[in-house]
Amino acid sequence: MTQNPETQPPSGLPASVDVVVVGAGIVGLAHAALAADRGLSVLVIDRDHRAVGASIRNFGHCCITAQTGDLYELATAGRKHWLDFSARAGYWSTESGAVVVARTATELRVLQELGERREPGQIVLLSAAQTLARLGRTGTNPAPIEDAPTAGISTEGAPAEDTAPDQSAGVVGGAWLRDDLRVDPRTTVAQLAAWLDQQQDAAVRWNTSALGFAAGTTRTARVQTSRGDVEADHVFVCVGHDVDLLFPEVAAEHRIDRCSLQMAAAEAPGGLELAPAVLTATSMLRYGAFVELPSAPALQAQVQAEDPELLDIGANVMFTQRPDGTLLLGDSHAYQKTADPFLAESTTDLLLDRIQGVLGVENLTVTERWQGIYASSDVGPLLVADIRQGVTAVSVTAGIGMTVSFGLAERNINALP
Numbered sequence: 372m373t374q375n376p377e378t379q380p381p382s383g384l385p386a387s388v389d390v391v392v393v394g395a396g397i398v399g400l401a402h403a404a405l406a407a408d409r410g411l412s413v414l415v416i417d418r419d420h421r422a423v424g425a426s427i428r429n430f431g432h433c434c435i436t437a438q439t440g441d442l443y444e445l446a447t448a449g450r451k452h453w454l455d456f457s458a459r460a461g462y463w464s465t466e467s468g469a470v471v472v473a474r475t476a477t478e479l480r481v482l483q484e485l486g487e488r489r490e491p492g493q494i495v496l497l498s499a500a501q502t503l504a505r506l507g508r509t510g511t512n513p514a515p516i517e518d519a520p521t522a523g524i525s526t527e528g529a530p531a532e533d534t535a536p537d538q539s540a541g542v543v544g545g546a547w548l549r550d551d552l553r554v555d556p557r558t559t560v561a562q563l564a565a566w567l568d569q570q571q572d573a574a575v576r577w578n579t580s581a582l583g584f585a586a587g588t589t590r591t592a593r594v595q596t597s598r599g600d601v602e603a604d605h606v607f608v609c610v611g612h613d614v615d616l617l618f619p620e621v622a623a624e625h626r627i628d629r630c631s632l633q634m635a636a637a638e639a640p641g642g643l644e645l646a647p648a649v650l651t652a653t654s655m656l657r658y659g660a661f662v663e664l665p666s667a668p669a670l671q672a673q674v675q676a677e678d679p680e681l682l683d684i685g686a687n688v689m690f691t692q693r694p695d696g697t698l699l700l701g702d703s704h705a706y707q708k709t710a711d712p713f714l715a716e717s718t719t720d721l722l723l724d725r726i727q728g729v730l731g732v733e734n735l736t737v738t739e740r741w742q743g744i745y746a747s748s749d750v751g752p753l754l755v756a757d758i759r760q761g762v763t764a765v766s767v768t769a770g771i772g773m774t775v776s777f778g779l780a781e782r783n784i785n786a787l788p
Contacts (some may be wrong), residue, residue: 380533384576387414387602390787392609393581396764398772399609400563401449401780403573404456409784412572413421414603415564416579416596422560424571425611425772428634428743430691431556432648433774436493436548437658442752442775453552455626456777460566462559463694467646469551470497470505471654472729473544477666478652479671483545487772495547502545507643508731541728553648554773555693559766581608581617584762591761606762612746614766615708625688625754627768630747631710633718634701636739645692650731651729653681653688657770681725684718686770688725698735700726702743706769710744727783745770755783 383523390398390406395417403415433453435446457464473479486494497505568575574597585681590602608617612629615622639645652674655661674680685704692698703718704712719740727735748754752774756764765783767775 374560379492379494383573384416384579385414385600386414387587387590388414389600389604390414391437391592391603391606393417393594393606394609394611395560395564395577396424396609396611396772397560397563398426398611398767398779399607400560400567401452401776402607402609402783403567403575404563404764405452405777405780406787407567407570409787413567413574414746415567415573415575416581416594417575417577418597420577420582420755422564424561424741425745427556428741429770429773430648430689430701431554431559431773432689432691433552433554433726434469434648434771435550435552435774436469436489437650437654437660438774439659439769441459442771443489444660445775445778446523446771447778448781449775449779450550450552452777452781453554456563456566460563462562463555465560465646466552467553469548469648469650469654470502471546471650472502472506472542474541474652475673476543477670478655480543480666480672481655481661481664481670482544484666485660486546487626488660488664493549495549497545497547499542499544502542503783505545505547505582505647505728506649507645509622510675520567525543547647549584551648553691556773560699569607571720573735579688584608584759586760587686592759604761607783608758608762610712610768612744614746614754614764616762617623618756621758621764622755623766625748625756625768627754627766628706628708628747629710629744630770631707632702632743632745632770633714633722634699634741634743635719635723635737635771637698637700637723637735637736639692639696639698640735643692643698643730644696645690645698648691649729650691651688651725653686656682657687662687666787678725680721684721686722686725688722688729690726690729697738700735706747712742714740714742738776745772753779755779 389411392403580597587593587602752769754766
């Protein structure tokens with residue numbers, strides 16, 4: 372179909388398919404796309420008229436490099452699928468990586484330690500001048516929080532005069548994370564869903580709610596929906612933070628909360644063209660590959676001493692740029708069973724101030740503000756739970772759904788009989 376999902380007339384559902392996916396966010400669509408690639412018939416249903424959840428409210432950043440352990444394996448495995456389906460479904464993607472900005476010696480030390488653990492070329496240490504160039508900056512910004520290191524920064528292919536930190540710019544160096552990807556969060560899920568709906572033996576049906584699950588008569592499981600029953604050999608329920616609405620006992624056992632966050636969009640200052648995602652010290656406090664490094668406790672103590680307000684709001688000061696030039700800015704983190712819908716202007720002001728400092732600009736023009744919500748758990752970052760025979764609940768219970776979606780889907784689809 373080529374129509375906008377909101378204009379499509381209600382349509383009937385097939386009586387049975389090989390795989391039903393409940394939820395048309397990126398996790399659900401990744402399962403559906405890989406199931407279809409395996410030659411299985413697929414139906415995706417979603418209660419909304421179009422995607423409006425976590426999959427469109429994020430940075431569009433596949434943060435592959437900063438994962439560790441099993442999550443790193445999933446992120447790496449999914450990378451090829453992000454690029455493959457970009458070519459096939461037509462959504463925008465870029466292999467521009469990410470830049471982590473270091474404004475102190477401690478931050479730089481964390482980046483150096485991670486670089487030492489990874490294969491050559493995956494993490495490229497940058498001089499201050501190179502970091503500023505990646506940010507599209509030619510001027511200066513406020514002074515660093517602490518004295519910059521006196522030694523030169525090890526860089527790849529940088530001129531000798533570029534290896535000394537530029538203390539006047541408030542940046543002592545940085546790192547480029549080669550393997551990270553970016554997509555446009557506002558358009559990717561819709562384009563992938565539309566493409567999937569055009570494939571033989573695949574369909575996406577909006578405004579269709581899952582009401583219950585039971586044993587099937589001709590297939591293993593039956594999904595009771597607001598438009599009738601559908602039977603399938605397997606059902607993947609990928610409803611993100613709303614697991615508790617369908618399976619409250621499973622959500623309670625996995626201790627799932629809703630993480631709410633504040634984000635904003637702004638006009639790019641002065642025609643800024645920013646290829647990579649941009650991360651900062653607070654990003655290094657949130658992603659596993661950084662957190663497990665020897666210097667991570669020192670970084671935590673430094674931020675606590677120098678900028679405790681950021682920790683108070685659970686900040687991850689970072690930003691990306693959409694293809695239309697808009698900057699996506701964020702973000703904060705708060706955890707509840709039911710998210711408070713109200714946004715605190717002080718939180719947005721704090722995030723904007725710190726991002727303006729990184730960019731070396733004043734008074735970014737904000738065009739939008741919104742609340743993101745995703746599933747979070749202190750039990751673990753993934754929920755894959757068998758509800759009954761042929762029915763599996765799948766949720767990424769950390770803020771990395773875009774990053775691990777295709778890798779997790781590949782694992783689950785490959786496990787089907």
